[in-house]
Structure formats: structure tokens, C-alpha cells
Amino acid sequence: MPEGHVIHRLAQHLNREFTDTSPIVTSPQGRFDAQARTLDGQPYLESDAYGKHLFIEFDVSQPERIIYIHLGLIGSLHFEDPAETKGQIRLHMATNTIAANLRGPQWCRLITAEEKAVAVDKLGADPLRADADPKPIKEKVNKSNRSIASLLMDQSLFPGVGNIYRAETLFRLGIDPFSSGKDADFDAIWADLVQLMAEGVKAGRIDTVRPEHTPEAMNRPPRVDDHGGEVYVYRRAGQKCYICGTPINEQVMEGRNLFWCPTCQKGD
Incomplete structure (x- = not known):
């Protein structure tokens, strides 16, 4: 299972690639299809990491605007060519130049800011966060x-x-x-x-x-x-x-x- 440094690197990479964009959001595998359609073409806000938990937020009016990802034991998030379609891609976020493809996560959910707060409150102090209180x-x-x-x-x-x-x-x-x-x-x-x-x-x-x-x-x-x-x-x-x-x-x-x-x- 990826340790926390991997998730923080992914959040940083997502912010570098998608800030100030409105990416294509799809679920080629289909298991996140309905949720992806509500975010497709909407402004990307930011990605944030707490421990092994990754949150990707979009600027939409609906309460459910945050993608909540836990990679688990076999999950991966790779940055690839937008045309890349190999494997069972749960989440595909893409601009004209790059795509973030999520495969095999333990979970990928669409949640509210309140639900994110509940998830974060269950965690302790992340050594990688400047706001951590040990x-x-x-x-x-x-x-x-x-x-x-x-x-x-x-x-x-x-x-x-x-x-x-x-x-x-x-x-x-x-x-x-x-x-x-x-x-x-x-x-x-x-x-x-x-x-x-x-x-x-x-x-x-x-x-x-x-x-x-x-x-x-x-x-x-x-x-x-x-x-x-x-x-x-x-x-x-x-x-x-x-x-x-x-x-x-x-x-x-x-x-x-x-x-x-x-x-x-x-x-x-």
C-alpha cells in the first residue's frame, strides 16, 4: 500500500497539471460514471492529501463536489497520454496534454465538504502537513x-x-x-x-x-x-x-x- 509521501506527491502533481483547467472527467470502467458526468468539464479547484487519503475538489454548485480516493493495496493513479485506455480505469481526468488515470482503488467516491471533514477528523496528525498538531x-x-x-x-x-x-x-x-x-x-x-x-x-x-x-x-x-x-x-x-x-x-x-x-x- 502506498505510504503518505506518495499521496502527497500525487496531490502536488494534480495541482500542477489541472489548476486553472476544466478537465474532461469520465469513468471508462463505468463504476464511477454517474459521478464523473456531474464533474465533466467543470473547473478544477485543488487536490489535498491527509495521510493515505486523497481529495480532489471541483468548483460546482452541488454539495457533492469532492472526489475521495483511497488507493488501498493495488490502486494506482498515473499521469499518462490523454489517449491512454489500458486497464480498468475507474476515473479519467484529462486536458489536451495529460490525463490522470485511476485504476483499482480501494474506493473512489463523490462526497461533500462535510463528509470530507468527518473523514479527516478520524485521522491523527499527518507528519507531512504543516497544519498537523501532534x-x-x-x-x-x-x-x-x-x-x-x-x-x-x-x-x-x-x-x-x-x-x-x-x-x-x-x-x-x-x-x-x-x-x-x-x-x-x-x-x-x-x-x-x-x-x-x-x-x-x-x-x-x-x-x-x-x-x-x-x-x-x-x-x-x-x-x-x-x-x-x-x-x-x-x-x-x-x-x-x-x-x-x-x-x-x-x-x-x-x-x-x-x-x-x-x-x-x-x-x-
Whole structure:
């Protein structure tokens, strides 16, 4: 599932391509056809991202004017030639020069501003948003006996954080993923997420290794993985830790694979 930096990049890309346009809006697949017809040829306003949730707003008089998208596990939004028709396209937004084609989302709905507010209110503090207020989240985490690894995957606390950012931030800070939220250093975690995720938006990939641990600095081969990016522990089970040489551990936690170094992340 795409992590929050991907959704924020998509929102930025949509704004670059469609601001001051009135795009063609269709649903070639047909599952969003009635909703698309109400937006077709109407002025585009803006796209906005909260965690893994994408909102695309149009300037129309009807209350339902916001497309609400969650990509889920297999969804994608690609910018393509306007004539591109491959695959099951749920939503097609196009100008004369470019199209945004949505395929396989978990959902694509047309909602009101009030419904958007309700959806956003269910989320916690997004490290990628300048208006995020981490204080209420810190209070919850500091009182929790749940493991910090579990808390970091809770979108009502850390929207946009996924398996990669969870594993990498905890490693970078030397935090035992099984330690409780109340024992974790929330401020350090928040600061590291803000930094790493902002870099992810700029680069379009997740790189978490520090300069001294890059392939060039360590004279090692670059990572080869579908997810891309240079990381410390994510999907490196059984491989040696770059810092201590201990094999990286992997364990299923709440249906997701958790990766960590048992030496570097012993905790207190």
C-alpha cells in the first residue's frame, strides 16, 4: 500500500497539471460514471492529501463536489497520454496534454465538504502537513501500553505512516519495536518522521540510510527491490545489519511484517 509521501506527491502533481483547467472527467470502467458526468468539464479547484487519503475538489454548485480516493493495496493513479485506455480505469481526468488515470482503488467516491471533514477528523496528525498538531497524539501515545510498532501503524494516530517508515524510524532511533508507547520517545519519532517523509515527497522514494551508510560510503551494492530506496531493515530479513552485523529479524505483527535489528534495537 502506498505510504503518505506518495499521496502527497500525487496531490502536488494534480495541482500542477489541472489548476486553472476544466478537465474532461469520465469513468471508462463505468463504476464511477454517474459521478464523473456531474464533474465533466467543470473547473478544477485543488487536490489535498491527509495521510493515505486523497481529495480532489471541483468548483460546482452541488454539495457533492469532492472526489475521495483511497488507493488501498493495488490502486494506482498515473499521469499518462490523454489517449491512454489500458486497464480498468475507474476515473479519467484529462486536458489536451495529460490525463490522470485511476485504476483499482480501494474506493473512489463523490462526497461533500462535510463528509470530507468527518473523514479527516478520524485521522491523527499527518507528519507531512504543516497544519498537523501532534500534541493530542503525543498524549495518547504517552499513555498507551500498546507497542510503539503497533501505534505507528494506527492511522487514527499517524496517518500516512506505513510499514516502511515504521520500521526505519524505529531503527534509526534505536527503539525496540515491542516497547510500549508510554516508554517511547514521541518527540524523536515525530521529528524523524517529519524529516524522512518530507524527503520522500521530494525524491519520490523512501531513502532512510544516513550518508555514512549509503552504498558508496560502505562500498556495497545498491539495494535491489520493487519498493526501491536505501533502507536499514525493511525487507532485509536475514541480511546483516549495516551497523552491527546482526541478521535482521522479521515477525508478523497484526497482519503486517515487522522488521528490526535485535542488537541495535534492544531498548533499555
